[in-house]
Amino acid sequence: MSVPTRRILRPGPPPSASLLLIRRALRKHPGLVAAITILCLIAGLLITTALVMITQHGAYLEAKADDWRTPDAVVLLPRDERADAVEAALRRDDRVTEVEADPMVAISGSIPYGEDTLPSSFVFYDADSTPDMGRREVVTQAAWPVDNPVWAPLTLQAAGGYELGDELVLSTPAGERRFHIQGFVEATYGGMPPLGQIWLGVPQADYRALEARAQQDMLELSADPAASSAGAQTGTIPVPSVLIKTRLEDPGSRPEAAIAQATEDQGITEVWGMSRRTVSMANETSVGLMAVVVLLFSSMITAVVVLVLAFMLRTAIREDLEAVGMLRAMGMTTGGVTRPMVTGFALVGAAGALIGAVLSHAVLPHLSTMLRAQTGISWQAHPDPVILAGCAAGVGAIIWLTDALTARRAGRMSAVEALRGGQADHAFTRTRLPLGRTRGPLAMLLGLKAILAAPGRSSLIAVVSAACAMASVFSACGLGTLALRDNALSLLLGGVMEQVSVTATDPDQVQQAVNRASGMPQVAAALPMDHRSETIDGGGVMIVVVDQPEELPTSPVYEGRSARQPNEVVLGPGLARSLGLEVGDTWTVGLSGDSHDYLVTGLASGAANFGRFAMMTRQAYAELAPEASLSGVGVFVEEGADAAAVAAQLQEDLGSDYQVVNMRDAMAVQVGSYLSMIPLLSAVLMISTALAVVLVVGLMTGSLVARSRTESGLLKALGMTARQAAARVRWSILPPLITGTLVGCLAGLALVRPLLTAMLSGVGIMRVTVGIPAWPALVLGAAVVLAAVAASALAARPIARISAHSLMAD
Incomplete structure (x- = not known):
């Protein structure tokens, strides 16, 4: 007959004991608590700002549109x-x-x-x-x-x-x-x-x-x-x-379709039309781009917190193994001992994220002012308890889960092994860089030996510095490039829009304007070029009419070739996506009751009409819209030239029979409110990533100084100066930091164009044609290293107060 077995439950710590253990863990690691709080505060601020803009801004504009009974088209x-x-x-x-x-x-x-x-x-x-x-x-x-x-x-x-x-x-x-x-x-x-x-x-x-x-x-x-x-x-x-x-x-259908059919039946092909959906897309474009970038950076900072905390918690448990062994010998489980520590750090992270979430509402009014300049509608963010609580709970849960998995490894250790400080019965470690055979300064060799002895710490420093350096390079080189007005305008205009537009009252006068503009200084090219807004298949499409696309100073075609024949067309990315067409496909266009087939020979990059444009020859457009009058000239100025001066001189030379418009300055004024957000975003992200590097380096250095206090005192007793002892600590931190920063800067420079293209593809820009300078990456790399050196020097200052007498007194 089998005897039923009884499971013996080990008691966990009572609530008062858990609170004492939480208090002990937090008081013993003040640097870690401060770093977690600051980093989680930054993450909470960025996450909440992005989520509030995504969830509230668009919803508010839609609610106002409903109140105003805004027409669909x-x-x-x-x-x-x-x-x-x-x-x-x-x-x-x-x-x-x-x-x-x-x-x-x-x-x-x-x-x-x-x-x-x-x-x-x-x-x-x-x-x-x-x-x-x-x-x-x-x-x-x-x-x-x-x-x-x-x-x-x-x-x-x-x-x-x-x-x-x-x-x-x-x-x-x-x-x-x-x-x-x-x-x-x-x-x-x-x-x-x-x-x-x-x-x-x-x-x-x-x-x-x-x-x-x-x-x-x-x-x-x-x-x-x-x-x-x-x-x-x-x-x-x-x-x-x-x-x-x-x-x-x-309203979910194509709102322009009914109007397009009615106007086409009357032979009206070129009209100004707009839909509520198009306005909503324009309103949310900048908000969506900024929110996505902010969420990516906040996710990176959260990942840094997780990595740092996992390493530091593992180190803290290893330092407390004797105490863990004693408590286990007294009947407590390892989980009961480490769980309060995990809970304490998770609560600290949640509190920091909550503070950041609350502080985000001090930043949102400034963003609201910038968005009002774009949309013309006032929006005031309001605190959302769900977002505030969700941000704090989410960050705290991520930290708790990471810490729990880290602490679980300590549960597999026996009480005897814990009492030995984590050492097994036989622990043999290979000696790397033996001092007797390796040449070099003693402080440097001891620091390098510390790197080899603690690969986890070195890898963490390298990964964090690489990630932060790469993010900073993207902020400085990528977003910084867009923050410069000339670069942003060059991207937006591309080869689809001219810098100076000339419209003749008589189509027969077009060639005269081309000849006059071509002979002017600072003009790179001048050619017949028109932009026509058409409603095709119920959607608004901009038709770019140009005969010699190969004469454009910057070719907008990023895939395939230009359209040269009357039955060929180049599509913008937005139009190609909506139609589901690629290079080699046939685009069937219905306009004014007639149907025309065009071979798609290429895809062009451009922000005109959010990428919903098509490029074709004058003969092709004449067949599509026979009654249209083409009287435009596109003037492209040289890089660095003054488009306003060219436009003024051209208007004076051509007279009142022509209308000359400085399209470059017009575009600058129209998108100025959008561009004003980029410098702020770039500065915030660079400061956040730099602060993350400084905090991590300072925390790692301070932790190393605290753990090697006895070793530093013995080295000073044997004749090493305080400066040499501090140099030993710096040599154990700076090599992986410099390596990670260098890798991050190089990776950032390599990825800045693909990342910018991915970020701007939603507005039709599929190729970055402006030059991206490399010097900001060098400056940022040097700044990160100098800041890290300063942080490590400050964190290593307690070494000067360590002496053999103080160690014996302890």
Whole structure:
């Protein structure tokens, strides 16, 4: 008969004992506690900032759009019979649930914007009207009446430097018009310069006068249809327009499809249209890019915390093996002894992450101001208990799990082995770099022997320094390159957009402009080039019309070749992805009721229209849109040349028959609010990674000094000076640090272009064409090493106070 066995449970420490053990572990390792707290604080701050922006910013903008009953798609058309037919067709369309038309007046011009000039299309509306769809919200308004009042988008205050009551001077080909800002408004459409239009509200009486003047100008030009069409197309005259707004039964479908079909049926191919989905994508592009980079860096810092803590905990347990052995001999389990230590460090990490999460809300208002300059909508972050608690709990759980796995290894040790300090019955270690046969300074040899004796510590220092150096190089060389305006503009313009654009009133005058621009100094190339916005298959596509793409100073084609024949086309990455096409495929285009097939010969990099563009020859576009008039010239200036001076000289030489626009400066003004975030992000990430290296080096050095206190005292008793003893410690830290930093800098330089390409691919940039300097990597590497040397020197200062007398007194 079998006798049932009984399992004997070993008692764990009572709650009071656990608290004492936690307190003992934290008090015994103050440097580790400080390092964990600071690093987890940085990680918590970065993680919370990124998560709040991802979860709250987009949701807030969508909620505001719902409150304003923002239409799913809009289109701005010249007010005529065809616009009425488009509106009627949309009202009959089963896909459309609501249609509303608002009268407007559009004209091209420019306004002062900060320290620059913003060229754009300006659309005036009746500020006293109350539309049912696409409402506008006045966020601030002057309490006193002003002369010639205008209600402007909030972006003019956030990025343009305007305040209530300021004068707004609109310069147009027809002359100047002066307004004073009565108030600032928020709206989904018409407030973002990069999307091509700025909407301005004027009182009803002023709007009717402006509308009557525009109608009179159109009547005066009606005798000359060619001049009237050219004036309306280039925006040199005010154009009475109508904004047709639609809401769809299925907003998740392609919102532009219904409008595209209605306009194509009327023979309208080139229109300004926008969808709520496109605006949302533009709003979230910079937020998404920044949040992803911040999350990657915060993950790296969390990994550094995990690696450092795992090593230090293993060291701490090894130092306390005698105490562990005594407690085990008294009946406690190893887990019961190490669990309080693990829990204590996990709580410290969670507390640091929670503090960082709370502090992130001191940073978010500054980011909110930057985002308001981009979107024209005020957003205020609010504390989210789920994110705060989740950040702290997540960091604490990662630390606890890592520490638990590390401490588990100590549980496999017998009590006798623990009492011996972790030594087995027979422990033989090979002597490396024997002092009797190895030449060199004694301090250096002892430091190198310490490296070989502790490969784990050396590997940890090398890995951490390499990771931080690589991240710093990316911040300085990659993000730092984008922080320079000229480099960012070169990337955004690429070979798809010219630096100076020339538009002739007569297509027959194009070659004259090409000849004049080609002979100017500082001009690298000038060739016929047009950009046309078309709605193809329900989506907005920019058509880049150019005959000699091989003459472009920078070829945008990164795969395949340029389009040279009338049946060939090069696609932008965004358009290629949406169509599912690659090089060698056929793109079937339906426009104005006709269908055309094009062979995809290449893919081009460019941020124009978020990568939704196509490049083709003039003959190919003439077959696609026979009624279109091509009258553009693209002027590319030499590197380092002043595009503004070239544009001014060209306008003076060509006269009033041509409209010259400095596209480089226009792009700089439009994306200035986006670029302003990059220097801040780069500085924060470099400081965070540098601080991580300094903390790790200081912690490792301090730990080594504390553990080798007896050894240092004996060496000083045998005649070694305090300087030599400190040099021994530095030699055990600096070689792996320098090696890791060098590897990290080289890896960062090698990976900066692929990482930048991956980061910018979402906006259509698939190839980085600007030069990336290597000197920031050298400066950063030297700075990291010098900071580490200083940290190790400070951490080794206690060696000077060690003596044989103090050791005997202890």
